[in-house]
Amino acid sequence: MIEYFIPAALKFSFFKHLSKLVLTVFLVSCNGIEKEAYVKVADMDQTASFVGTASCIECHQEEYELWENSHHDEAMKIADSTTILADFNNTTFTYKGVKSSFFLKEGDYYVNTQGEDGNYSDFKIIYTFGFTPLQQYIVQFPNGEYNCLLTAWDTVEEKWFHLQPDLDIKHDEWINWSGGSQRWNTMCADCHSTNLQKNYDLSSGVFNTTFSEINVACEACHGPSGAHVSYYKEQEENEANGVLPPELYIGSSVPPKELVDKCARCHSRRGNLTPYFDYTGTFMDHYFPRMLEEPLYELDGQIRDEVYVYTSFLESKMYGLGISCKDCHDVHSLKLKKEGNDLCLTCHIPDKYDSPEHHYHAMNTDAALCINCHMDGKLYMVNDYRRDHSFRIPRPDQSVTYSTPNACNKCHTDKSAKWASDFIVEKYGPTRADHFSDHLLKGYMDDNQEFKKVFSSKEYPEIARATAIGLYVNSPISYEDALDLTRYLNDSSILVRNQTVRAFETIGSPDFAPQIVPLLKDSVRAVRISAAHYYNVIGKSQVEHLEEFKLANQEYMTELEVNSDFPAGLHQLGVYNQSIGEIDKALDFYSKAVKEDNYFNMSRINMALIYYQQGLVDKSEATYLKIIEQEPEYSYTYYMLGLLYYETNRKDKALEYLASACSKEPANANASYNYALMLQQENKNSEAINIIDKALESFPNNERLLYVKLLSEINLNQQNRAMNTCRLLLQINPTSSDYNQILKRLQQGS
The missing domain is CATH 1.25.40.10 (Tetratricopeptide repeat domain)
Structure with a gap:
């Protein structure tokens, strides 16, 4: 035997x-003037560098007029007869047995609905949130929380509707309107306010959130402008003395990729790394974006969940060629600079692309619009249609093999993906241009080494390369493959470096701990935090004496504290304490x-x-x-x-x-x-x-x-x-x- x-x-x-x-990663999931009686406004003496929108108008009247009534301006307002768009004239809306009644009382706006305790109560509407295609309404709780109702007003069809119609939500759930998922302080304020500081105290569970202006005002994008205003008040004297004007956080000459990086802090699905945004450093000094992974993205990188443009735009050739937000959007009104195909034809040759010979649809129809083939979209929050900014070519052939969605069958719902794929082959030939999605899909379904083809080539977008590294180590790899992966710890891309550190955490071997040490001193905070997190998981004995580890670990601890108003943040604090042997503390956080x-x-x-x-x-x-x-x-x-x-x-x-x-x-x-x-x-x-x-x-x-x-x-x-x-x-x-x-x-x- x-x-x-x-x-x-x-x-x-x-x-x-x-x-x-x-x-x-935590998300902004709400739509986007101060009122001291409702939210404590930051003392302007303490935030002297923020001078307010009124200080900008004198010199920037045209920009102000473009901004006024824009989505940024209307992000949040005091609830009154001029701002509330919904019908509060004793109207009702019932969602799965829960009745909400909207009414006026002594000039204020109220809703009677089921609260966190399961009982019906009257809640005063304090703020409006957004204005089209929907408007939400915010109420206040005693501990400084402000929560958005899940019953919203459709400003196009003028009716009440529920933002989660497919879910059966219990009154005490986190995803209910009275739970953390709709908490303004946690989920919305950072991107819908100016100079926002959350100020959450974990021990008491109290928020003391402050801001300079509650909507997205001038300084929300351009940064604190006190020095800028002061300089131009004494412009002649300053110029005579050779004093140069101070730079704004976003000025008129910001390079394209830097501009995208700056806009990303609000136009991305991301997690917070710092207590508040102080207008220094890069996007990833304050936030960490999500990768192109399920369930937020389709397997090929198309948008699925609400991801707010940034990472999908990083996928595009446009981003790689130096196109930025302002090339298509007016930065103050936020409107498109041109309508229809005229916008695309600013750069693309009209005779070549705006013709039936290219798109094979009748001219001057919706089907002939560039965006309907190259910027397919989805409805979020029930009625808010948002487009995928990866600007990809439809690939029904991938749909045939991998069941991914494609823009062709979005319109031709009566036809199969095979029909669409055959049509593409007939009209454009049998060969498709190489795209990183080809290798991601093969990596998922066929051969893990296909992921390596993506992250090893700088011809592909950095967000795709970073994503591929994370996917690569989800399956076991050899020691030799792991050793080869160390080269990407020195990659020029912040996203790739950061994801490589996290990949070694997933691998779980202490053998590569020495190679991670330099990342503790990386120029970008997100990478330093990831390196500290790696050692907290793998073991700190090799680095706990190093000053760079102590500093990076403190940044990591700050990140944990910043997110302690999330269940996942509390969980992460539990994991940390469990890893250092503080079991009672870990159980308390869990x-x-x-x-x-x-x-x-x-x-x-x-x-x-x-x-x-x-x-x-x-x-x-x-x-x-x-x-x-x-x-x-x-x-x-x-x-x-x-x-x-x-x-x-x-x-x-x-x-x-x-x-x-x-x-x-x-x-x-x-x-x-x-x-x-x-x-x-x-x-x-x-x-x-x-x-x-x-x-x-x-x-x-x-x-x-x-x-x-x-x-x-x-x-x-x-x-x-x-x-x-x-x-x-x-x-x-x-x-x-x-x-x-x-x-x-x-x-x-x-």
Whole structure:
């Protein structure tokens, strides 16, 4: 009888890992004058460099008139008869059994609706938020919170509607209007106000949010202008003395890519790194943008969720060629500079592109508009149509192969993607221009090395390269591949450097810790924070004595504190304290995250693991069961509970829950691996092979899964199948002496 060696790395993997949080990104999800009675206005003596819009008008009357009544100007107003557009004349709107009544009382505007406690109350409307195509309404809570109602006014069709019509929302959920997801201080104010400082106190749960001007006024973009105004009040004297005028944060001569970087702080899906924006440094000195990944983006990088333009624009050839926001939009009115195809034809040759020979549609129709083929869009907040700024060429051929959306079938809904693809081939030829999305899609579906083709080439946009690095390490890579990845720690792109640091955190090996040290002194704060985060996860012993680590780690701690008004921010504080052995503090932060959002089960998972480690098995089990009650289709919880039952010698229940984990989403390779091993222990090798084969559909060429399959085939004396599986393992790991030994013995028929 042959003894088949099982490599240590492939043995049963029970409770060998700790749940940890990838940097969570928080979003502005609202539409965009001060009133001291409602929000404490920042004392102008303390913010003397902010002088207000009135100080700009004298010299910039034309710009002011363009800005007035723009989306920036109307981002937020005091609620009164001149600003409220909705019908508050004793109207009602009912959403899934919850009735909201809108009325006037003593000249003020009110809504009677269900609050956080489930009871109906009158809430005074303090502010309007935005003005077209919808307007939201804001109420105040005692702890300094201001929340946006989820019942909004459609300013085009003039009717009430709900912003989340597809969700069943309970009154105490975080995503309800009275929960954190609609909190102005947290979700909206940073991009809808001027000189906004959130001022959240974690210990008391109180906000003392301040601002200079509550809408997006002149200094929101141009920066504090006190020195600018002072200079021009004494212009002649200053010029006579050779004094140069002070630069504004955004002036008239900002280079294109720098302008995009500056606009990005509000026109992006991003997380905050600092307590407030102080108009210094780059975008990534204050924020971290999301990559082109699900669920925010389609697999090819097209927009899916609300991402606010920046990262999609970084995908475009236009950005690479030096086109910026101001080439299409008037920077003060925000309106397009020209209408229809005339805007595109400012740069593109009319006879070549604005003709049926190019677009094959009737002239002067919607179908012939450039934007409808190259800037497909989506509705957000029910009625707000926003276009994808990646300016891509439609690729129905990708739709055929990968089920990605395409602009052709957005209009031709009665036709198939194959029809659209064939039409493209007929009219434009069989060859499509190379695009990074070709390799991203192949990387997802076929070959992980396709991601490397994207991040290794500077011909592709930096956002695509950075995204590809993160996707690359989501699957196991060899030591040699990881070593090759270190070169991108020195990449000229901030996004690529930052994502490479995070990639090494995902890899999880301390072997590369020395190569990360220089990033602790990177010129950009986001990269320094990522480097500090890496050492907090991998281990700090090599760097905790270094001054650069202490400084970067303090920036990381600031980032954690800044986001402590989010459930995910509280969770991250829990992860940090857990990593340094402060278990009681970690449990406290996890508990606060769950209190803030009763469905924030990422924290419950970590709590359950801690309870198990503390010997509180019953409490751990109850916590996992609570998650399953709330999220019955989430595979990971069944997997963890199955491991718990195995470790506590309840093998029947372990088999039950591991089986469930293998049938739930998302697909879980570890669950299939462990379940198959248990089936082998029960001498159910055929069942084990069935489980592995199903898992291999989602995780092809997974070494651990294939090894378990090999063992079962050997146990069943399936020599030929075992040899085929062993040869496949040798293709994956050709230097393995164990696999070579097994194959040799199989060939000998021993």
